[in-house]
Amino acid sequence: MSNTTAAQPAKRSLGDIDLRAVAPFVALAVLFVFGAMVNPNFLGLDNLTNVVTRSAFIAIIAIGATFVISAGGLDLSVGSMAAFVAGTMILFLNTGAVAGDSGMIAAAMCLALATGALCGLANGLITTLGRIEPFIVTLGTMGIFRALTIYLAEGGSIAMKSQELRAAYRPIYFGNVLGVPIPVIVILVVAILGAFILYRTRFGRHVMAVGSNEEVARYSGISVNRVRTLTYVIQGICVAIAVLVYVPRLGAATPTTGLLWELQAITAVVIGGTALRGGVGRIWGTICGALILELVGNIMVLSDMVSEYLIGAVQGAIIIIAMLIQRSLGRR
Amino acid sequence: MKRFSDTGAGIVPYGHTGTVVEERRRKGRPPFVREAFLGRENMKNILMGLAALALASAATGVQAQDRQVNMAVSIPAADHGWTGGVVYHAERAKKTLEARYPGLKITVKTSPDGASQANALEDLTAQGIDALVTLPHNSDELTDPIRQVKEKGIFVTVVDRALSDQTIQDLYVAGNNPELGRVAGEYIKKELGGKGDVVVIRGLPIVIDEERQKGFDEGIKGSDIKVLDRQFGNWSRDDAFKVMQDYLAKYKKIDAVWCQDDDMAVGVLEAIQQADRKDIKFVVGGAGMKEMIKRVADGDTMIPVDVLYPPAMIATAMELTASNFYDQIPIRGSYILDATLVTKENAKEFYFPDSPF
Numbered sequence: 001m002s003n004t005t006a007a008q009p010a011k012r013s014l015g016d017i018d019l020r021a022v023a024p025f026v027a028l029a030v031l032f033v034f035g036a037m038v039n040p041n042f043l044g045l046d047n048l049t050n051v052v053t054r055s056a057f058i059a060i061i062a063i064g065a066t067f068v069i070s071a072g073g074l075d076l077s078v079g080s081m082a083a084f085v086a087g088t089m090i091l092f093l094n095t096g097a098v099a100g101d102s103g104m105i106a107a108a109m110c111l112a113l114a115t116g117a118l119c120g121l122a123n124g125l126i127t128t129l130g131r132i133e134p135f136i137v138t139l140g141t142m143g144i145f146r147a148l149t150i151y152l153a154e155g156g157s158i159a160m161k162s163q164e165l166r167a168a169y170r171p172i173y174f175g176n177v178l179g180v181p182i183p184v185i186v187i188l189v190v191a192i193l194g195a196f197i198l199y200r201t202r203f204g205r206h207v208m209a210v211g212s213n214e215e216v217a218r219y220s221g222i223s224v225n226r227v228r229t230l231t232y233v234i235q236g237i238c239v240a241i242a243v244l245v246y247v248p249r250l251g252a253a254t255p256t257t258g259l260l261w262e263l264q265a266i267t268a269v270v271i272g273g274t275a276l277r278g279g280v281g282r283i284w285g286t287i288c289g290a291l292i293l294e295l296v297g298n299i300m301v302l303s304d305m306v307s308e309y310l311i312g313a314v315q316g317a318i319i320i321i322a323m324l325i326q327r328s329l330g331r332r
Numbered sequence: 333m334k335r336f337s338d339t340g341a342g343i344v345p346y347g348h349t350g351t352v353v354e355e356r357r358r359k360g361r362p363p364f365v366r367e368a369f370l371g372r373e374n375m376k377n378i379l380m381g382l383a384a385l386a387l388a389s390a391a392t393g394v395q396a397q398d399r400q401v402n403m404a405v406s407i408p409a410a411d412h413g414w415t416g417g418v419v420y421h422a423e424r425a426k427k428t429l430e431a432r433y434p435g436l437k438i439t440v441k442t443s444p445d446g447a448s449q450a451n452a453l454e455d456l457t458a459q460g461i462d463a464l465v466t467l468p469h470n471s472d473e474l475t476d477p478i479r480q481v482k483e484k485g486i487f488v489t490v491v492d493r494a495l496s497d498q499t500i501q502d503l504y505v506a507g508n509n510p511e512l513g514r515v516a517g518e519y520i521k522k523e524l525g526g527k528g529d530v531v532v533i534r535g536l537p538i539v540i541d542e543e544r545q546k547g548f549d550e551g552i553k554g555s556d557i558k559v560l561d562r563q564f565g566n567w568s569r570d571d572a573f574k575v576m577q578d579y580l581a582k583y584k585k586i587d588a589v590w591c592q593d594d595d596m597a598v599g600v601l602e603a604i605q606q607a608d609r610k611d612i613k614f615v616v617g618g619a620g621m622k623e624m625i626k627r628v629a630d631g632d633t634m635i636p637v638d639v640l641y642p643p644a645m646i647a648t649a650m651e652l653t654a655s656n657f658y659d660q661i662p663i664r665g666s667y668i669l670d671a672t673l674v675t676k677e678n679a680k681e682f683y684f685p686d687s688p689f
Contacts, residue, residue, distance in 0.1 A: 039582065041581050046607070047578075047581035050577045050581065054574060054577070150410050153688065154420060156420065156688020157689075174606050249573070250599060250602055252598070254412065254413060254568075255413070255415075256411065256569065256570065256571075259411075259568070298578055301575060302581065302582050308534070308562060308564055311563075
């Protein structure tokens with residue numbers, strides 16, 4: 001199933017004869033062949049479904065990161081923000097403020113989306129109005145969101161108390177529609193929306209313009225600050241959507257929730273072909289990057305070749321090789 | 333300063349700790365361990381004992397409680413459930429101890445990694461402290477910074493992770509890591525009838541994880557238990573969930589899972605439930621997280637037991653250190669808490685609904 005997700009956009013890009021955009025998909029295909037050689041169970045439907053499903057968090061967050069990075073920004077706070085949004089959402093679910101399980105879950109989802117958007121807005125406004133480097137701003141908010149989560153949890157974890165509510169919400173991660181897991185559907189919907197906004201709207205073109213050359217964009221009459229701030233809001237909403245899928249999985253937010261997700265999201269974006277300096281954004285490449293990251297971890301556990309101490313090194317090497325394959329294709 | 337030896341009160345609550353335990357450890361005998369977990373009940377008893385001592389000292393006419401003592405507590409930041417529990421219990425012990433000894437000032441400082449903990453130790457020492465209670469991030473990295481603290485004549489209590497040079501510490505309070513592994517291994521050996529396929533999820537590559545693995549291997553020694561795989565789950569629910577999903581894809585038959593930590597057990601159970609696999613008979617975690625203790629008490633077949641490794645050991649260490657200054661109780665040596673097997677029968681003793689962990 002992940003084959004189809006990967007192959008469709010690849011075919012579309014082939015028509016444009018843009019090899020650089022195809023490159024991440026080639027790397028993904030190479031990884032598939034490698035995985036199949038390592039362990040026959042790798043190509044099992046269960047395993048592939050698991051991997052694609054759990055890549056959902058990073059993939060969805062990375063779609064938001066594609067916007068921020070395309071516009072020349074950076075958001076390091078997404079992992080902590082995910083933990084914070086998850087924490088507040090579960091605390092709200094535990095209050096039982098709304099009658100009925102589905103009503104309660106819907107209300108909590110709206111709250112989470114609003115919280116995410118506000119967190120993103122804060123990042124955006126501090127960056128643009130305060131005229132501070134986004135690296136520093138989001139490094140600061142990263143600490144703030146993480147500490148707030150730990151404070152709310154009193155150092156422990158925040159878990160959903162009601163078992164009925166838990167059971168009602170569980171299918172959002174574990175359920176499927178016609179055999180396609182719901183998180184995968186969420187990735188596709190968010191990616192289609194993201195691709196539409198980035199490629200087909202005026203705002204999307206403004207994002208690219210701001211990312212390629214801020215001064216030129218300003219002289220062309222684009223409100224640079226507004227565009228930049230909005231990309232952070234989009235990032236915040238994407239984090240909240242990822243949380244909506246994350247919470248039903250384990251039903252808890254812990255101090256390790258979202259740890260290092262920011263680095264994984266940025267890596268996924270870069271593997272996908274988006275330039276860190278801004279001006280180029282590739283939504284489908286980003287999805288592909290998130291899949292590559294998750295597959296590498298999966299293949300490592302399935303293989304018996306590598307000592308458990310060396311897994312990190314092999315993961316790093318595979319990511320670099322994937323980038324090299326991409327580059328060599330891009331040059332042709 | 334000799335007044336307690338007159339009353340003989342000094343040996344009452346902690347007569348069995350100190351160097352005797354150290355001696356027994358050296359001889360390879362199990363340490364005397366009376367209480368596995370300084371739970372609320374036990375704590376209360378000890379507090380009452382100490383309160384009685386405090387009264388006795390007041391009766392001698394010297395207000396020892398007013399003596400000014402600065403105690404610094406340096407611990408890792410709450411980066412997973414267990415360390416979260418450590419922070420919680422450190423803050424709680426700070427409150428009770430400061431209320432009991434008016435002259436005592438406790439500073440609790442959390443650090444996200446080993447390097448910043450080394451800095452924190454320097455800062456705390458510079459403020460002028462009399463005692464340091466520390467749970468080091470990493471033994472090797474922090475041995476020298478703690479040695480420098482000791483060289484200033486400060487009383488040093490080390491918790492949980494032993495230093496590379498054991499002569500530095502005045503007092504060592506810890507759970508029993510090899511024992512935690514061994515108890516889990518022996519339980520699995522017994523329950524599976526000495527034969528079966530087991531997967532292991534490790535924590536982080538540090539000393540205590542190694543000790544637990546060695547203990548586990550010792551526990552299953554001499555049986556036909558086969559360890560199919562060992563991977564790191566970083567003491568994280570999410571990572572353990574992923575590793576377990578991958579194990580389930582890789583192995584068609586697994587009899588039992590040992591994941592040595594209750595946080596990770598949460599992720600493992602979720603992965604098993606999702607895969608709807610019936611071959612796994614049970615999961616053994618460890619530490620004593622309240623949700624898991626509750627499952628044991630409720631007779632959950634997937635979590636039949638838990639192995640204790642209580643984060644409240646930081647409070648034990650702070651209590652003992654404070655009593656060194658105010659009550660003149662001999663406490664130097666090692667205080668090793670037992671890795672008790674929590675079963676359905678005794679689970680109630682270890683269940684604390686108010687604790688965050």
